[in-house]
Amino acid sequence: MNNTKSTELENVVVRFTGDSGDGMQLTGTLFSNLSAILGNEISTFPDFPSEIRAPQGTVGGVSGFQVHLGASKIYTPGDEADVLVAMNPAALKVNADGIKKGGVIIFDEDSFKKSDFDKAGFKTENPFEELNISDTIQLIPAPLSTLTQSSLEGFDMDNKTILRSKNMFALGLICWLFNRPIDQAIHFLQNKFGKKPGILEANVKVLTDGFNYGNNLHLSISTYTVEKSHELPKGKYTSISGNKATAWGLIAASKKAGLDLFLGSYPITPATDIMQELVLRKDLGVKVVQAEDEIAGITIALGASFAGELAATSTSGPGLALKSEAIGLAVMAELPIVIVDVMRGGPSTGLPTKTEQTDLLQALYGRNGESPVVVIAASTPADSFHFAYMASKIALEHMTPVILLTDAFIGNGTSLWKLPKLAELPEIKPNYPQSGMEGLKVTARDEVSKVRYWSIPGIDGFAHRNGGLEKDYTTGAISTDPLNHQKMVDTRKRKIDYISNLLPELKIEGDENADLLVVGWGTTHGHLMTAVNALNKNGEKVGLLHFNYINPLPKNTEQLIKKFKKIVVCELNSGQFANYLRSKVPGEYLQYNKVQGQPFTVTELEEHFASLLK
Amino acid sequence: MDTSLIQQYTAKDFKSDQYVRWCPGCGDYAVLNTLQKVMAELGVPPHETAVISGIGCSSRLPYYISGYGFHSIHGRGAAVATGVKVANPKLTVWQITGDGDCLAIGGNHFIHSVRRNVDINVLLFNNQIYGLTKGQYSPTTKKGYVTKSSPFGTIERPFRPAELTFGARGTFFGRLLDVDLKSSAMTMLAAAKHKGTSVVETLVNCVIFNDGAHSWLSEKETRYDRIVILEHGKPMIFGKNSDKGLVLDGFNLKVVTMGENGVTENDILVHDAHCEDTTLQMKLALMEGPEFPVAIGVIRDVEAESYDEAMTNQISEIQAKAKIKTFDDLIDSCEQWEM
Numbered sequence: 001m002n003n004t005k006s007t008e009l010e011n012v013v014v015r016f017t018g019d020s021g022d023g024m025q026l027t028g029t030l031f032s033n034l035s036a037i038l039g040n041e042i043s044t045f046p047d048f049p050s051e052i053r054a055p056q057g058t059v060g061g062v063s064g065f066q067v068h069l070g071a072s073k074i075y076t077p078g079d080e081a082d083v084l085v086a087m088n089p090a091a092l093k094v095n096a097d098g099i100k101k102g103g104v105i106i107f108d109e110d111s112f113k114k115s116d117f118d119k120a121g122f123k124t125e126n127p128f129e130e131l132n133i134s135d136t137i138q139l140i141p142a143p144l145s146t147l148t149q150s151s152l153e154g155f156d157m158d159n160k161t162i163l164r165s166k167n168m169f170a171l172g173l174i175c176w177l178f179n180r181p182i183d184q185a186i187h188f189l190q191n192k193f194g195k196k197p198g199i200l201e202a203n204v205k206v207l208t209d210g211f212n213y214g215n216n217l218h219l220s221i222s223t224y225t226v227e228k229s230h231e232l233p234k235g236k237y238t239s240i241s242g243n244k245a246t247a248w249g250l251i252a253a254s255k256k257a258g259l260d261l262f263l264g265s266y267p268i269t270p271a272t273d274i275m276q277e278l279v280l281r282k283d284l285g286v287k288v289v290q291a292e293d294e295i296a297g298i299t300i301a302l303g304a305s306f307a308g309e310l311a312a313t314s315t316s317g318p319g320l321a322l323k324s325e326a327i328g329l330a331v332m333a334e335l336p337i338v339i340v341d342v343m344r345g346g347p348s349t350g351l352p353t354k355t356e357q358t359d360l361l362q363a364l365y366g367r368n369g370e371s372p373v374v375v376i377a378a379s380t381p382a383d384s385f386h387f388a389y390m391a392s393k394i395a396l397e398h399m400t401p402v403i404l405l406t407d408a409f410i411g412n413g414t415s416l417w418k419l420p421k422l423a424e425l426p427e428i429k430p431n432y433p434q435s436g437m438e439g440l441k442v443t444a445r446d447e448v449s450k451v452r453y454w455s456i457p458g459i460d461g462f463a464h465r466n467g468g469l470e471k472d473y474t475t476g477a478i479s480t481d482p483l484n485h486q487k488m489v490d491t492r493k494r495k496i497d498y499i500s501n502l503l504p505e506l507k508i509e510g511d512e513n514a515d516l517l518v519v520g521w522g523t524t525h526g527h528l529m530t531a532v533n534a535l536n537k538n539g540e541k542v543g544l545l546h547f548n549y550i551n552p553l554p555k556n557t558e559q560l561i562k563k564f565k566k567i568v569v570c571e572l573n574s575g576q577f578a579n580y581l582r583s584k585v586p587g588e589y590l591q592y593n594k595v596q597g598q599p600f601t602v603t604e605l606e607e608h609f610a611s612l613l614k
Numbered sequence: 615m616d617t618s619l620i621q622q623y624t625a626k627d628f629k630s631d632q633y634v635r636w637c638p639g640c641g642d643y644a645v646l647n648t649l650q651k652v653m654a655e656l657g658v659p660p661h662e663t664a665v666i667s668g669i670g671c672s673s674r675l676p677y678y679i680s681g682y683g684f685h686s687i688h689g690r691g692a693a694v695a696t697g698v699k700v701a702n703p704k705l706t707v708w709q710i711t712g713d714g715d716c717l718a719i720g721g722n723h724f725i726h727s728v729r730r731n732v733d734i735n736v737l738l739f740n741n742q743i744y745g746l747t748k749g750q751y752s753p754t755t756k757k758g759y760v761t762k763s764s765p766f767g768t769i770e771r772p773f774r775p776a777e778l779t780f781g782a783r784g785t786f787f788g789r790l791l792d793v794d795l796k797s798s799a800m801t802m803l804a805a806a807k808h809k810g811t812s813v814v815e816t817l818v819n820c821v822i823f824n825d826g827a828h829s830w831l832s833e834k835e836t837r838y839d840r841i842v843i844l845e846h847g848k849p850m851i852f853g854k855n856s857d858k859g860l861v862l863d864g865f866n867l868k869v870v871t872m873g874e875n876g877v878t879e880n881d882i883l884v885h886d887a888h889c890e891d892t893t894l895q896m897k898l899a900l901m902e903g904p905e906f907p908v909a910i911g912v913i914r915d916v917e918a919e920s921y922d923e924a925m926t927n928q929i930s931e932i933q934a935k936a937k938i939k940t941f942d943d944l945i946d947s948c949e950q951w952e953m
Contacts, residue, residue, distance in 0.1 A: 037951040191949070229953070238950045248944070255941045262701055264693075282929045283936035284944065287700060289925075292726035296693040299686065299723075303666070303697020306684050307705070311697070329687050419950060422941045457682035457698070457705055460661045465630065465677050467685030468669075477632065478677070 006179060007222045011041075011070035013078035014174065016167075017095050018087030019056055020048060020063040023167035026192075027085075028065025029239075029414075031174055034184040036239050036416055039228030041070040043381075043526070044239075045077035045413040045599075048353060057111075057119035062094040069178075071227040075380075075526030077413060079601040082224075083177065085170050087111060087144070089127050090120035096131040104138045106173055108166065110145035140177075142213065144169050151209040152202055165206045172210020178224050182211050233418065240417040242381035242410035243270075246314075246340055247277035249388025251284055252420070254310040256389075257396055257428040261286045262309040264301035266294045266319065269352040270408040271342035274314040294322035298339065302326060305335045306466065308456035310392055312338040317346045317359045320403075324367050327401050331371040331492060333466045334452045336395035336402075336430070340388070343407040345597040354597030355409035357522060357572040363403040364551055364580065370489045372496040374398070375550040377405040377522030382417035384410060387548060389425060396430045398499055399452045405550075407523045407572075409599050430454050433462060441476035442466050450495035500552035506545060506560055510536050514543030516612055517564035519589070521547040521577050524600055528570060531605035540613055550580070558585045568592050568612060570605065625650040628660055630680045641792035641818030642672055642739065648795055649708075649737070650679070652802040658706045666695040668720055670712035671746050672739035672818070689720030692727040695734045696921075703922045706806065707734045714744050717753040717773050728782040730921040731810040737802070738775055739816045743824035761823075776899035776913070779813045780892045786812035787899060787914045792819060793832045797843045797910050804912045810920045831908055840903055844911040846887040849879060850898075852907050859883070860898075867897050869906060887915040 014031065016024040025046055036042045047064040054061030068078035080100040086092040088111040099105065105128075117125055128134040148166040155162070168189075175182050186204050193200035240248075254261035263286065265275040279288040287304070291297040298313040305311035315323060320341045330337050343359045345351025363375045374394050378387040384406050391404040433440050433453040438461030445452045455462035464476065472479035473487050508514070510532040520528045525546050535542045545560060547553070561567065561581075568590040569578035578591045592608055594600060628650040636642045653663060663681035667673035668691035676683030682705075686694045695709040709727075716724050716738050727734065743761065744750040750763035754775070758767040779787045786808040790798040798816075805812035817828045831840050842852035842860065850860040857872050859882035870877045889895065895914045901907060938944050 033949065036953075039953060188949070232953050235953065236950045237953050238948045240948075251944070252941050260701070262697070264697060281938075281944070282932040283938045284941065285929060285933065287925060287929070289696065289700060291693065292722050295690060296696075296723055296726070299690040299693035300697040300700075302686070303684070303694035303699075304701035305697075306682075306694070307664070307698045307701035309701045325687055326690065333684070416953075419945050419948075421945070457664050458662055458702055460659070463661045463680060463682050465632075465683035465685065467676070467683075468687055469685065 005222050006225050008225045008227065010072060011068060011074055011078070012082045012178075012224055012226055013066060013068050013080065014083045014085070015064055015066045015081035015095060015098065016085045016170070017062055017064040017091035018167070019091075020054065020061050021056070022063070022087045023164065024063050024065050024087070027167045027171045028067055030171060030185055030188050032067040032069070032414065033188060033239050034180060035067070035069045035178070035226070036237065037184050038180065040226050041072070041074045041229045041232065041416060042239060043068045043074055043077045043413065043415045045409065055119070057088050057090055057116055059090045059094050059120060062091045064091070064095065069226045071229050073229070073231045075529045076599070076602065079603055083174070085174065087170070088120065089116050089122055092127055093120050093122070093131065096133055099133065099137060101136045102138070104140060104177070106140045106142065106170065108144035109141045110143045140173070142173060147209065147213060148206055151206045155202055157198070157202060162202070165202055168203045168206040169210035169213070172207045172212075173214045176211045176214030176223065178226070182207055232416070236419045237416050238419060239414045240382055240385070241273070241412060241414045242378065242384040242406050243273035243342065243412065244277050245382055245385035245417060246378070246388040246404070246406060246411070247274045249385040250278070250310070250312050250338065250392055251281060251286060252385070252422060252425055253389045253392030253396070253428060255284070255422055256425055257310060257392070257430060259308070259310045262301060262304035262311050263288045263314065264291050264297040264299070264304070264311070265314045266291050266297045268294070268316045268319045270344055270411050271314045271316045271319070271340065273411070274340060274342070294319040295326060298323040298326040298337070301337055302330055302335060305330070305337050306333070306457065308454070310396060311336065312340065312392070314340040314342070316342050316344045316352075317362070318349065320359060320362055321366065327373060327403075328367040328369060328371050329468045330401040331367070331373060332468045332470075334399045334492070335466070336399055336454070338388070338391045338395050339401060339403045341403060341405050342411040343405060351597040353408060355407045355523065355572065355599060356595060356597060357407065357524070358576070358595065359405065360550070360573065360576040360580070363405060370493065372493050372551065374400055374402040374496060374499060374552070375405065376402060377548055377550055378410060379522055379525035379546065379548060381410050381413050381415040385417065385420070393426065393428045394499060396428055397451070398449065398495060399431065399454060400496060405522055410523050438462065440464070441474070443471050443473055443476040449498050450491050497552050500555050503549045503552070503554045505556045506547070506554045508560065509544040509546065511541045511543045513541060514564065515541040515566060516543075516609060517561075517567045518542060518544045518609065519547070519567055519569045519581070520544065520571065521550060524570060524572065527600040527602050527605055530602045531609060534602070534606055535609055540610070542609055542613070547577070550577075553584055561585050561587065566590070566612065568609070570600065572599070623654040623657060623659070625654050628653045628663075628680050630678050632677045634678050635674070636671060637822050639821035640671070641741065641820070642675070644792045644795065645737065645739065645798065645816055645818060646675060646678055648798045649802060652799055652806065653679070655803060656706070656806050662705055663708070664698050664705045665708045665710060666698060667691050667710040668715040669746070670715045670744075672710055672712045673715060675710040689715055689718070690723060691715065692720060692723035692736070696727050696730070696732045699732050699734055700922045700925055703733070703926055709734050709736045711736060711738055713738070713740045713742060713752045713754040717775065717778070725778060725782040728779055728784045728811045728813060731785055731918055733809055733811070733920040733922050735805045735812045735814070737814050737816050739818050740775065741818045741820040741824055742827045743820050745820050745823055749823035774900060775813065775815045776896065780896055780899070780914070784813055784914065785810040785916050785918045786912075787815070787895070788812065788912045789815040789817065789899070789910050791817045791828065791831055791841065791910055794837065794841070794910065801911055804915060808915055809923070810918055830903055840907055841910045842907040844885045844887070844898065844909050844913055846885055846912060846915065849882040849884050851879070851882055867901065867906065887912050890916055
């Protein structure tokens, strides 16, 4: 009988780490999904190297997947890990700083040998001491390779294939540690390997043996229980990554608008998953052209927009730079297009797999001429769906390019997502000309919203010539008239500004009478909210004002900001949004900035806010 | 057949209300007029015609056609045209481009649209000069030629558009000479009827910055001694008196005169534009004077599935057997749980 005790936790962070070939992403995904099914809130974040296969066992090749489970609302994948699974010493070395005091490390004893220490660059044969963590952590050594080999004895598999299953042994152990029945994990494996019965059987066997191994260890270690969350609205949920949610948001919008979705794109980390998700959806009529370069990605899409489809392009920072001229064309031709920028560390090639918010000014201003566009930023993996949908709606209804900013953190991370129905989503009604309006000029527009009519090639009576040259406001013919140019510049700006009337108003989260107002945008919401909540719990008066609509700003922005004396703008760049806000709502703003390719940690935010309140 | 149902068009139906603003004497006028006649002959209504261009003198052309037009940005016409055609394969799509737009800044899009075989008709206006920026050398300017950006003569080797097209596995290559209206119309019409990317090298004269670049060919007196108009299935006969022809001499082409040295019409090569192998077509496309006549007309025209057709077909095939038919089906298909 198992005599280990179980500790109930409000939330827990588990980090799976190993070589990039060790299957840590799959293990982490399975664990987070089965926890979600059991009613936990989840948030995950994969952290992988840009090298596909760095030399085995070296620190350059360490891949990680962090899972945060909660019995109540959680907003981030967590800062430090309560439990670290380390498949080799290199994984331990890379992640040693990220383990909580008193945390648990499960490691593969078979991969903790002299040669492994050498490869990871340890000088001694006691890495825990060398990392100075031996006093603060609990160790669960398990010879994962040997155990996996004996688990699969008699299976008709070569040793290499057998060892590829050792991640399932680790998963079994983790399921035991967290009192998770493994039935659901088996169900997932059936879905994944249903067509390969041999592999399925092996994985299930190893998983089960891993679970039983933990159960029979009679370890003096405490297992954990994380209760069901009761804070979520009732309904059906799944776990979704930001990139997939973005792709699906675009699809939903196209269906709602009664159009085909058309993506022109070029592979780029960390945005490629959007294209790969959309190309699967030929069943829903999605057209994807993998273009010859970033410029073709957007210009092919723009051709489709001209032809009347919902056009989108997906990219990351360097690609956005290449698309600048074409975005300007979309501004000038007043054609709808959604440009998704999954931001990564820059400048130049920068840190392709890491996260930053450093493309904001590029999105707002990175074009020649006066060329305002709508800029929106998503906050979580799941709300990327909503903002991709809204980006499409605004593009189609206001005849403008819309830049949607996500980033490596929410693009690759996952969170719980309440499944929508198409019927529940807001209507999308592009400004098509009505019959009787034949002969309409290309610049004819609604005089209130300034939205141009969208005449679609193929329809008799509405043929027109569009392009990147300035047009006469009335006739639509090309024009270099000075006053007309001024009028057109003003009109294009007014068209964008008008959209602020339709945006949801901002709300203060946390303390509405705060001594300190924290301001953020996009991907940082989870960390900022968690830090603000923690301070509020301690009786500190802190509020959060978080932005998703960047240009135009929601109408009540100035009114809310003016209520507060002390404001700190927090972002993963050197102050781009702070400077933008200064230009829109002049005033004094403190800044808290971090440009390390990593998200904020809640701890550093709490400490900083506390210091500002002193 | 009830012919009253077929709408008859004239070139006038394809003229827009815009005043044409090329320099007086520019070769583009003749090409525009021929194109409008060809569009009428094709019978595709103006509203089902889309004319897409990049930047440059010739790229102004969409403004002068009464259909749907998009004057995009420098070099990107091929990409924009690809998007238009794939989005709506029912449209007849023309791409208007120049030697700078197509082969310098737009080179990548050009070779890839040709490789994909998107069903667009490309009129590549080749005047061997940058006109709109006032006289710099282009990727097709002859080596040694003096321009504003090569005051001591260019030191660059020029592109030959046919080689690029063939290298990108093009399915159609034709060439026309602005002043030779009948062969121009014939070549454009064949390009429009070809399924896939049709590249038509359109030799035009820039009267201001490179006047006479093609005059060796276009001079009325000597023109038919210096060009050979190729038609599929017809012997490669040329000359003012139709007495010259092309024959194979080993691996090379040779000009012969019929009636001399016992050469008769039966000895003259018959043009096969439909031949998959490009060897002879390449030789024909690269002929230069004074040794050879320059080939005009349809040099290559082979069948292959077009990209837009392949996209449409693949989507239909997948949709026919797909379980996911609506967005709500997609949502239902994902791993989900009640909370």
